[in-house]
Amino acid sequence: MYVVESKGGAIACMLLALLFLGTWPAILTLLERRGKLPQHTYLDYSITNLLAAVIIAFTFGEIGNSTPEMPNFLIQLSQENWPSVLFAMLGGVVLSLGNLSTQYAWAFVGLSVTEVITSSITVVIGTTMNYFLDDQINRAEILFPGVGCFLIAVCLASAVHSSNAADNEAKLGSLSSDQKEGNLQMSTLQDKVGSEDLEDGSVSSEKAKVGTAEFLMQLERKRSIKVFGRNTSIGLAICFFAGVCFSLFSPAFNLATNDQWHTLKDRVPHLVVYTAFFYFSVSCFVIAIILNITFLYYPVLDLPRSSFKAYVNDWNGRGWALLAGLLCGFGNGLQFMGGQAAGYAAADAVQALPLVSTFWGILLFGEYRKSSRRTYILLLSMLFMFIAAVAVLMASSGHRK
Numbered sequence: 001m002y003v004v005e006s007k008g009g010a011i012a013c014m015l016l017a018l019l020f021l022g023t024w025p026a027i028l029t030l031l032e033r034r035g036k037l038p039q040h041t042y043l044d045y046s047i048t049n050l051l052a053a054v055i056i057a058f059t060f061g062e063i064g065n066s067t068p069e070m071p072n073f074l075i076q077l078s079q080e081n082w083p084s085v086l087f088a089m090l091g092g093v094v095l096s097l098g099n100l101s102t103q104y105a106w107a108f109v110g111l112s113v114t115e116v117i118t119s120s121i122t123v124v125i126g127t128t129m130n131y132f133l134d135d136q137i138n139r140a141e142i143l144f145p146g147v148g149c150f151l152i153a154v155c156l157a158s159a160v161h162s163s164n165a166a167d168n169e170a171k172l173g174s175l176s177s178d179q180k181e182g183n184l185q186m187s188t189l190q191d192k193v194g195s196e197d198l199e200d201g202s203v204s205s206e207k208a209k210v211g212t213a214e215f216l217m218q219l220e221r222k223r224s225i226k227v228f229g230r231n232t233s234i235g236l237a238i239c240f241f242a243g244v245c246f247s248l249f250s251p252a253f254n255l256a257t258n259d260q261w262h263t264l265k266d267r268v269p270h271l272v273v274y275t276a277f278f279y280f281s282v283s284c285f286v287i288a289i290i291l292n293i294t295f296l297y298y299p300v301l302d303l304p305r306s307s308f309k310a311y312v313n314d315w316n317g318r319g320w321a322l323l324a325g326l327l328c329g330f331g332n333g334l335q336f337m338g339g340q341a342a343g344y345a346a347a348d349a350v351q352a353l354p355l356v357s358t359f360w361g362i363l364l365f366g367e368y369r370k371s372s373r374r375t376y377i378l379l380l381s382m383l384f385m386f387i388a389a390v391a392v393l394m395a396s397s398g399h400r401k
Contacts, residue, residue, distance in 0.1 A: 010338040017332070017335040018353055020327040021353045022354070023327055023356060025111060028041055028321070029361075030320065032103070032106065032107055035223060036314070037306055038103050038224060040310075041317070043292050044322050046288040048326045051325070051326070052328075052333065053277050070269065072272075073274050084256045084264060087252050088256035088271065088277075089280065092281060092282065092283035092285075096285075099284075102118060102238070105118075107223065110164075111360070112157070112357060112361045114242075115353060118246055119246075120153070120157075121246065122247045125244070125247035125248075133254045139395075140396075142392055146389050146395075146396060153382050160375060163378055167371045167372050171216065211366055211370030224303065225303065257272070273336050277336055280332075296310075355386045
């Protein structure tokens with residue numbers, strides 16, 4: 001079994017995890033904006049997310065010799081370690097609920113703000129729990145100022161969202177009355193064309209410049225989750241629910257691999273990170289499949305009904321959804337590998353993933369394009385504070401004995 005033993009190796013794992021975990025939300029957001037139903041997207045994503053865990057288990061988990069204290073993956077499957085297995089599976093359940101929730105929150109409050117809110121809650125709650133579970137191996141005088149940096153960034157992110165929302169209202173207000181009347185008809189567009197046309201983006205329209213009012217209206221027409229006229233508090237409530245879920249999955253995984261509550265019998269080795277991640281991913285997959293198949297037939301937020309047959313035949317964007325699952329799976333695995341070596345509190349530095357998500361949001365979706373000077377200043381301040389947060393949390397990493 002391969003074990004990350006150095007602080008440098010742990011930090012490398014965290015940096016790769018940060019890149020992967022910040023990229024996959026952008027891919028799912030892109031598919032939703034193109035009209036692909038989120039139920040279809042998440043089912044595809046879940047398959048490769050589990051596949052990543054299987055690949056990690058049968059490669060890193062089987063490399064090298066097995067010892068009684070650290071058995072290889074296959075050996076540990078038959079050991080009596082069910083209390084730790086349950087902790088790992090609990091972590092997978094809450095992560096699946098959090099990921100599924102954010103898929104809907106992205107449409108309401110945007111990619112950047114959603115990731116900032118959920119990540120900040122994760123850091124404030126989850127990192128504090130991991131600090132005490134890890135027997136305080138991280139340097140508190142560095143760790144908690146890093147948590148403070150995240151809180152400051154959250155305040156800045158809220159200001160960014162408020163400023164950008166005001167900018168968008170001003171853009172929409174600049175439309176002529178004739179344009180507004182024509183655009184109001186988009187709420188009934190779905191009744192006039194088939195859902196299949198919406199999903200494959202075949203509804204024709206002249207492309208507007210990114211950042212303009214016309215662009216915002218065209219986006220609303222094409223996307224699968226309609227948000228105009230809805231209360232944004234729905235999206236914020238989803239964000240906070242997802243953040244609480246995310247804050248619990250890392251401590252649960254920590255308990256699974258280190259047994260701080262002494263639930264295992266004497267001489268039963270702790271779950272190695274690869275075995276725990278396998279069980280974690282299996283429960284994540286099962287919950288995702290159950291919920292999303294249910295949502296096919298009983299959709300939420302006024303989405304159109306679908307079916308399992310329609311999902312199987314929907315190849316629009318499937319490759320991107322499968323890629324997103326791989327990125328998320330390998331990102332979570334790398335985070336846990338780094339956390340096992342340097343402490344899960346320090347590994348929570350990957351919750352600065354809004355840095356990456358914001359980059360993709362600006363590059364791919366034109367977020368904050370043609371916004372006010374005030375919005376740009378706030379955005380740069382938020383990104384600077386997130387960079388500081390990442391650096392401080394990584395500097396706090398210790399080494400597990």
